[in-house]
Amino acid sequence: MTSTNTARYLPSLEENFLDEQLVAWQAEQPKMGVLVLLPEAERDAVPRIQQVCARRQVPVVGAVFPALTEGGVFRTQGAWLLRFDEMPYAALYPDLPREPEKIPAALDAIAADIKPHLGGSHDTTLFLLFDAMVPNIATLLDELYLRIANRVHYMGANAGSESFKPMPCLFDGASIIQNGVLALLLQPHRGAVLEHGYAAPTQTLTATSTEGNRILQIDWRPAFEVYQEMARAQYGVEIDRQNFYQYAVHFPFGILRANGMTLVRIPVALEQDGSLFCVGEVPPNALLTLLKAPAVDSAHTIDRLTEGLQELGGSPAGQELLLFYCAGRRLHLGIEAAQNELRLLAQRSQAAQIAGALSLGEIGGSTQWGYPLFHNATLVASYWGRSDT
Amino acid sequence: MNHEQQILTILYQMDMAIGGEVSVKPLLTRTLQQLLYHTSFPAGLVFLDLPPDTGAPTVDARLEAVVGDFELGENIGHTLTLPAALLRGGHELREDPALLAALSAKGNTYAAFLRLPIDSNGVILLLSPKIPHSELPLTRIFQPVMANLGKAILLCRHHEAYTAGLVSERDVAWEKLRKVNRALKTLSSGNEVLVRATEESALLQEMCRVVVEVGGYHVAWVGYAQHDAQQSVLPMAQHGIDGEQLGKLRFSWADDEFGRGPTEAAIRSGEQQFIADAYTDPRFAPWHAVAIESRCASILALPLMDSEGQAFGAITIDAAEANAFDEEEIRLLRELANDLSYGIVNLRNRTERRRSTAQLHKGLEDALQAIAATVEMRDPYTAGHQRRVARLAEAIATELGLPQERIHGIRLAGTVHDVGKIGVPAEILSKPGLLSVIEFNLIKQHPSIGYEILKEVEFPWPIAQMVRSHHERQNGSGYPDGLQGEEILLDTRIIAVADVVEAMFSYRPYRPGLGMQAALNEIVSHRGVLYDAQVVDACLRVVEQGFKFD
Numbered sequence: 001m002t003s004t005n006t007a008r009y010l011p012s013l014e015e016n017f018l019d020e021q022l023v024a025w026q027a028e029q030p031k032m033g034v035l036v037l038l039p040e041a042e043r044d045a046v047p048r049i050q051q052v053c054a055r056r057q058v059p060v061v062g063a064v065f066p067a068l069t070e071g072g073v074f075r076t077q078g079a080w081l082l083r084f085d086e087m088p089y090a091a092l093y094p095d096l097p098r099e100p101e102k103i104p105a106a107l108d109a110i111a112a113d114i115k116p117h118l119g120g121s122h123d124t125t126l127f128l129l130f131d132a133m134v135p136n137i138a139t140l141l142d143e144l145y146l147r148i149a150n151r152v153h154y155m156g157a158n159a160g161s162e163s164f165k166p167m168p169c170l171f172d173g174a175s176i177i178q179n180g181v182l183a184l185l186l187q188p189h190r191g192a193v194l195e196h197g198y199a200a201p202t203q204t205l206t207a208t209s210t211e212g213n214r215i216l217q218i219d220w221r222p223a224f225e226v227y228q229e230m231a232r233a234q235y236g237v238e239i240d241r242q243n244f245y246q247y248a249v250h251f252p253f254g255i256l257r258a259n260g261m262t263l264v265r266i267p268v269a270l271e272q273d274g275s276l277f278c279v280g281e282v283p284p285n286a287l288l289t290l291l292k293a294p295a296v297d298s299a300h301t302i303d304r305l306t307e308g309l310q311e312l313g314g315s316p317a318g319q320e321l322l323l324f325y326c327a328g329r330r331l332h333l334g335i336e337a338a339q340n341e342l343r344l345l346a347q348r349s350q351a352a353q354i355a356g357a358l359s360l361g362e363i364g365g366s367t368q369w370g371y372p373l374f375h376n377a378t379l380v381a382s383y384w385g386r387s388d389t
Numbered sequence: 390m391n392h393e394q395q396i397l398t399i400l401y402q403m404d405m406a407i408g409g410e411v412s413v414k415p416l417l418t419r420t421l422q423q424l425l426y427h428t429s430f431p432a433g434l435v436f437l438d439l440p441p442d443t444g445a446p447t448v449d450a451r452l453e454a455v456v457g458d459f460e461l462g463e464n465i466g467h468t469l470t471l472p473a474a475l476l477r478g479g480h481e482l483r484e485d486p487a488l489l490a491a492l493s494a495k496g497n498t499y500a501a502f503l504r505l506p507i508d509s510n511g512v513i514l515l516l517s518p519k520i521p522h523s524e525l526p527l528t529r530i531f532q533p534v535m536a537n538l539g540k541a542i543l544l545c546r547h548h549e550a551y552t553a554g555l556v557s558e559r560d561v562a563w564e565k566l567r568k569v570n571r572a573l574k575t576l577s578s579g580n581e582v583l584v585r586a587t588e589e590s591a592l593l594q595e596m597c598r599v600v601v602e603v604g605g606y607h608v609a610w611v612g613y614a615q616h617d618a619q620q621s622v623l624p625m626a627q628h629g630i631d632g633e634q635l636g637k638l639r640f641s642w643a644d645d646e647f648g649r650g651p652t653e654a655a656i657r658s659g660e661q662q663f664i665a666d667a668y669t670d671p672r673f674a675p676w677h678a679v680a681i682e683s684r685c686a687s688i689l690a691l692p693l694m695d696s697e698g699q700a701f702g703a704i705t706i707d708a709a710e711a712n713a714f715d716e717e718e719i720r721l722l723r724e725l726a727n728d729l730s731y732g733i734v735n736l737r738n739r740t741e742r743r744r745s746t747a748q749l750h751k752g753l754e755d756a757l758q759a760i761a762a763t764v765e766m767r768d769p770y771t772a773g774h775q776r777r778v779a780r781l782a783e784a785i786a787t788e789l790g791l792p793q794e795r796i797h798g799i800r801l802a803g804t805v806h807d808v809g810k811i812g813v814p815a816e817i818l819s820k821p822g823l824l825s826v827i828e829f830n831l832i833k834q835h836p837s838i839g840y841e842i843l844k845e846v847e848f849p850w851p852i853a854q855m856v857r858s859h860h861e862r863q864n865g866s867g868y869p870d871g872l873q874g875e876e877i878l879l880d881t882r883i884i885a886v887a888d889v890v891e892a893m894f895s896y897r898p899y900r901p902g903l904g905m906q907a908a909l910n911e912i913v914s915h916r917g918v919l920y921d922a923q924v925v926d927a928c929l930r931v932v933e934q935g936f937k938f939d
Contacts, residue, residue, distance in 0.1 A: 142422060145456065145457065146418065146422075146456060148459065149432070149455075149456070149457050149458050149459040149462055150431055150432060150457055150458055150459055151459035204394055204395065204398070206398050206401070206402075256395060257426065257427050257428075257429070261429065283402065283426075284402070284405060284406075285398070285401055285402040285405050286402065287395060287398040287399065287402070371425050371426060371429070371431065371457070373426075
């Protein structure tokens, strides 16, 4: 397989364009399958994609994201088609449980499905695309790690609408589902690199009362009250109920870990009782800090990402990459700065092509091994289409 | 970043997580998850109960929990032999691939570890291909957490032992009751069959069907002794086994090789016969292969006796599990065989029909007494309570002038009204002092549990409904259904009053007996509100006329 012919951006989803691309690829790889990344505005095209793929007998899976990234800009039209030379194991799991007592059985079932397909290679990546409306992704990842552990590398992202409006956003050749996950087993594949580059300020506070992705109290006081104080003290910004939605994305929480790494959690909703809803769970008693846009060092972040890719599979120059860019990060930085980061990545990596989507949460670790963590505001990059990665 | 503040928060977070668990396995898993989350080590192991240090270079240690290593995860519960230098010693962060070689499997090579001893009891090892970056002193910050973890493990083990004791005691009681109950269901359905029977072969066939389909036994068949030269036993009816297959087997009630099986011996001796393991019992040798093939692991054969006391055949009941029949169950099934014998003889002599009905009722009553005994054996403090309630309820019902047949049903229901307490842990039933809300809610389930136990047994009286409703009150404040006034059967209202009077009269683990006057004051003060007024009045008259508990 050539390394630069496995990802195609189609500016239009006319049936004949799709068909032509599949026919061309099928001539090279008769057992091929395809992963389709769609922007939200094109989600009505899913049945058409399913029909064309069925007609050509091409296995297909895909996900709908707020937007795509292509050529250093964000796109709301078209689609990315990502080819597998041979369709890997892929499964859709709709309606993941939220009740803690139902989670172990559901994860037992998912792990039981995956395990027989693991093969002998340790260079296997479990690629997970979640519906962003699933509120307990961090817990599900914990449970998955208990079952599959270090047998795979973990990478993934959240699909859905940027307005967090519930919608079916994950599909295969026959169905489209919501509140679930699309699991793909890529092999050989060596996972992904994840970076956010937020610098953590020194002041920290403790989330003393949390429920899943809702922070009720910080330092035993209503969360929003403390959030306002932190923003005022650290950045001189007055956040109130009226401007919360405008500001919150610029002042996300950081969850600190003993290894000095920070997990970003963007608050997306403010409740009457002063509690804050974040994208992603906040563990009880987690150590929180307040992050801020100007602290993002884009050049440093992109350098770290490129170095990570280098460690993962050698030089990215001339290779095809898959990228997930957090929608919250784009809101936070602004479209222009975000597109600068995309262009910087293209420039520093010298990649032949970067297929990407704007995601609503990302999954990965900063190292190649270790616990899969659910992040916000990050960039996740991996090689695509290389037989050794 | 202020390290001290960060460390304190991490410790707080970890201690909160550890303190939230009550069982060892989740406690260890949760602790490992927290450690991995905070340190970025990809894998962690826990070993507990390390053997004493004898200076040996290796240690045989049981792997109790694993997070993050797929291969080692398959070895949880196994004993691994590992270098003592790895498992023993203080808190240590070290790169030493040679020491970790035994833990490195295909595709995973560990070069670094963080050792965190748990008291002198065990050790946690965090493993990684290289030492993960951290600015914190990892060998020091987790020391207080490990000290607490040691205590938490001890507490969880105590809790698990206590819970296991409760569960096992309850399970034994449940299993016993399940067996009695399936025999009882068989008996009651069998009685219906007998009452309706008009023809002998249909009766035998239907009885075998009931034993298998209602009772849940594996196979049932009836054989009659033939007075031929071979003294053979002829299968007359069967269910759960192919008739043709049964017909090919040789049975004889003569004292020879083919006469030592349970069916043959039951006919020859006129006594019940039981084989606990049909796959290996030498008496069953000629039929071992067929027993294994048809999964008949234990066998009970009960003789069918004629009016002269001679066995003319046997009903044989097979269960799929070995040692399936206990004493009480056998007693009830013997009752079934007696009823069947009687039914057969009765069909042969229809003038006996009326006697048959009395015999059937006696069988059911015996079964109810057996159930009552099962409950009281387990709960000595209320032993005799059901019997005394039954006596008072019978007296009240008589005072109210109810028909004799109905009074009989009330007495029987009184005898088993607390059968549902079989589902309540014995510790709670006999607990001195006040009950917690949770404990009281458990006790409140006993009428519903009792109903579930009895609902499928066909009695001529609404016994199951009376058991379910005996804690209902006239004003709807009772449980489990909150029934009011006439929604509650009069029969039940009688048992409710008798139950309250006996309960207050008698000694309880949490208080002494209060005496008859206090018991009567209770029903009088709530007359017409909680308790049926005419039943209360009848109870007062009964006591006035000299009724006394034992």
